[in-house]
Amino acid sequence: MIIILSYIIIFMTISSVNKNMELEYKFKIIDTQIELQKQNYKSLNKSIEKYYAFKHDIRHHLLAIRSMMDANNYMAASEYLDKFNETEISQNLGSLCKNFTVDSIVKHYMSIAMKYNIEFKVNLNIPQDINIDNLDLSIVIGNCIENAIEACNKIIDEGQKYINIKAEIKKFNLVLKISNSFNGEVIEVGKIIKTSKKSQEHGIGLRNVRKIAEKYNGFFEVKYEERKFEVSIVMNFN
Template sequence: MTQEELINVLIVFSHTFLGAYVMMFTEFREPRRVWRLRWAVTAELDIAANGLLCAVIGRDIWMYCAVFTLTIPIIIITVFCSLHKGLRVVFSVCTCLWVGCVAFSCSETAYWLSGGNLWIRLAVHVAAYVALYFVLCRFRPYYKRMVRLLDHGWSVLCMIPTVTFLVALYIINFLLTEKTMISVIAICGITIICTCAYSLIYLFFVKVLDDYELKTSSDLAEVRRFALERQLEETREAENLMRVQRRDMSCRWMMLSSFVEKNDTSAIAELIGGAQKKLDESVSVVWCKNQMLNATVAAYFTKAKREGITVEAKLDIPDDIPVDAAELSMVFANALENAINACTLLPPGKRKIICKCVEYPRFMLKVENTYNGKVRFGSDGLPLSSEDGHGIGTRSIAAFCKKYDASWSYDASDGWFTLRIAF
């Protein structure tokens, strides 16, 4: 095999692997199979067009314009087909470019250390891509979760692999043929720096996700504590009510005995009617049989009523819910807390929350509230908040839905903000 043929093989092999890696990192739009197929077909057409262009104008000239004819179009295609938008998607493509730089550095180093052995160059190139596949498999789940959590800073993260790729491309096109060993050392140096930077990015992702898990665990513990406090409060209220009822019952028996002796039927009827009315008022509303869920929604409905918010609720929650009760309680807590906060910005009389759950045909939840102003949504469908520290609840709900493979959607129209979740 000549060096010319080997380079052509390496180019085809590299683009095949890099395309597979981009697909591995990309979360495609719904329906995913359709958009994945569209991406694959469009990318293959672009690669084929570049192969034809390379054959027409020559590989040396094509290398100068490959960024504009191949790399940038692939980035645009990926952003268009991805569920997420912006630089968080570009980062996945840039990561694959870094993989290409690492594989190239390894193969070039092996080539010059072996005294120009083409087969060793090819073997190391293939081995590098295979080894980096396992590295990407380790990195991929952290990136997929960070895409949903991290709203800012993706431009800085993209800059690291992008600069590495451009510097490596410059060295290949302008220096590699003149000062081979120095150029290989330069490429290896810049690649090692980028690899160290990716190690720091990985540690950063792990730290952020660990903090998020701690926050989620803390929120779950808070929901449990909140539910227990609510149950204790209801127990105390029931005990106090029972004491009052005992005293009232004693007085009523005495009054009833007196009315019977006097044969005052109207007074007897009035006394019984008043007792029945008080009994009806003392009956607590049970929204569902699960105590934790019932305590959570009851507490937030009470809080809403204190804020002058009209609450309409119809909760058909089955005994055997398909998710963890504590986590579902946290979803209710986040959704109702956001709804209450939005309603308090409205004048009295326009504040309203509607909460519905149905068991059939599948378990579904909907929380609606009136709102004022304009709601902006991100590329992932989550409502955006301009205030620091806000938006954690909506991301927590999205993470919950992803964990249990539930579909969710937010909508804001005609003065109503709506959250829908379907399992």
């Protein structure tokens, strides 16, 4: 009885530790999501200010170009247009998708990818009103992109770093695919792929992604070949 009781206590302790780790992880995701949305609101306000400034000045630009055209000075008009296209307004990153949460998260990781010279391609079609919890979306997309960036940073050849993200709605399913380059090394324990993180969060992220996919009656699949790693996630929101 003492031995059995000891096993029960050990099992309950391990289970409690795992639950606490996952709870701490979710709190971290929530904090990150709030901070990202704050940043996106600031960015949105700046974009609105730039838009009104642009709207105020556009008539002056049009008058200048019209004057050059009336004077048959087409070369000057062409040069003026070239400079006009190089302004910060034309280079400003617009909305990536209609879903504010996803838009905030992807923009955050896109800025990180740019710092590491990672080619980042996005094709997102996710509406704002989707019956998927924002926290779940944050965990799924945040983990997958974070792992993709981590994998790209292990590649020596700068020209081989890339991340492609595609999300679309098919009937009542959110279909998400994230592919990225990697160095060909995969840590796999009992058919479970793990990240190379050395912290206590090792493996928790991908495990949570799988749980969330199953929560929405979907699936989580990983494929890899040579230098390409791909994650596919389907979440039903009917």
